[in-house]
Amino acid sequence: MDNASNNETNENTNESLDFIRAEIADDIKNNLNDGRVHTRFPPEPNGRLHIGHAKAFCLNFSIAKEFGGKCNLRFDDTNPIKEEQEHVEAIMEDVKWIGWDWEDRLYFASDYFDQMYEWARQLIKDGKAYVCDLTPEQTREHRGSLKEQGKESSYRNRDISESLDLFEKMKNGQFPDGTRCLKAKIDMTSPNINMRDPVMYRILHATHHRTADKWCIYPMYDWAHGLEDSIEGITHSLCSLEFENHRPLYDWFIDQLNIHHPKQREFARLNLTYTVMSKRKLARLVEGNHVIGWDDPRMPTISGLRRRGYSPAAIRNFCKTIGIAKTDSTIDLALLEHCLRDNLNATSNRVMAVVNPLKVVITNYPDDQVEELEAINNPQDESAGTRKVHFTKELYIEREDFMEDAPRKFFRLSVGREVRLRYAYFVTCTDVVKDENGQVTELHCTYDPATKGGDAPDGRKVKGTIHWVSTTESLKAKVNACDNLFTKENPEATEDGQDFIDNLNPDSLSVLENCFVEKSLANTTPGDRYQFERLGYFCTDTESSEGNLVFNKTVGLRDTWAKLKKQKQNAPKKK
């Protein structure tokens, strides 16, 4: 089905490899780890996954797949204060939905706490770690700064036996939070601040979502992560650029313990125009009620994209297309949308829907007649078959498809002009009905019965084809028209005293209550994706039900007419 096992990857081609794959290929050639490749995706369960995470886990899973290796899903749950079980489940669902399978390799850092504790004791015994009684503030002072080196803690050279004893008491909960910690004894003069006696364990009397109250000390990332990788036999530990400074520490711990040594390699995280990509900022959008939740269709979260109508294949292909490098970069949203349309065009059934209706009366059409006309479901995929659409005397067309003083280049309806109603008839507009404000409320047209199905036997051509639905043989629907959440390419670029919230797009969601869709959509269920002909791709919302249809606009079709219009508006007036 919709998983990642189609041949999307570049195995057996001569395509150039990114720097990580190149190194792995080299490692295999040199028989490092007996030629084994084993990666992992290690999310912290403190929020939802977003498309930036998708870049990371698609990298890890696809590398494993390409090199005949494995990829683990591992929750890095070392901080009980911020983490929740609820996120664990959502994250698994997201990774699975994108199409990846960790098989039986679902792991939790918390499963290794006992082993980590033993290893910590070993470092203490080796004189490479010590319990420090400095307060967090004092620790900060001792650390020095970017320019000044740090100074050693007075507890640094306390007896090993004392550290061992204290460490056990820490574990047993005999000290309050923050009163002591375990530190690695490395080098307070190191130019790399991470090496200045980093904290390995802190005291945290908190209930962990998996280990409950078993522990009151919890390992820090730098101490824990390499051990987790090592325990699982990871060969290549891929992470983002900001951990490059931590690599010496990652290596140091593993070297001291003399255990299996994975390679940590760093790549640039994903940035996308017109959105933000940090859990903290996304959480702010949710908590500040700027969106309706983590799965708001405007959010760059996996669940948001899913609800909006993105397909797993589109996201996978995007992640593959953007490549992997170490340069900080920001991908143009247009590329994501390209990958989306590319996939949806090939896979979505077409359907007719009118989102901003204008009534049309076919004056020479029999009053109560209903005709069934054949329509193609997907011109890109013959196996998708055909369906019937229902034609009647009264129809809705898109308000945008009529113009009173239409320029020559406007190929749609105007008084005296003939267009094709898709799959139906040629019609010519004869009259315009207006209300007292001059607003067009209704169009009168005549149809040519000879053009049934959409072709004129006399060979006459018509420049425009527009979509329509019957007023009676259609269903009412609501459409959430989603647009970019932010007005600026870079939402972080703000005036003094402002932040990204000030760049929120006030029109990011317009709700269209008065839409009509063809009857074939009666039994649509949440998650179904369609192309509304000439409008764009839409997805049945999670809140949609029979009799109360709701669709989210995933992305519009490319629209060269709209572009033309905009160009004209912006162009300087001509003579």
Added chain:
RNA sequence: UGGGGUAUAGUGUAACGGCAGCACGACAGACUCUGAAUCUGUUUGUCUAGGUUCGAAUCCUAGUACCCCAGCCA
């Protein structure tokens, strides 16, 4: 201004001493029962300055710009 990184078209990404290529975008055209898709074409680039070399995006030297690091977060 300590340390660690990174600079190739508008945006990404290749080229590993030998023709700067690809994708997206933009622009122009063809086709079209979706102003979609498809097809064709055009446009724009090696951070700067020196050096090595027959030949440099690639090697060397010196600059410049940007990113990351001073959580008992990850």
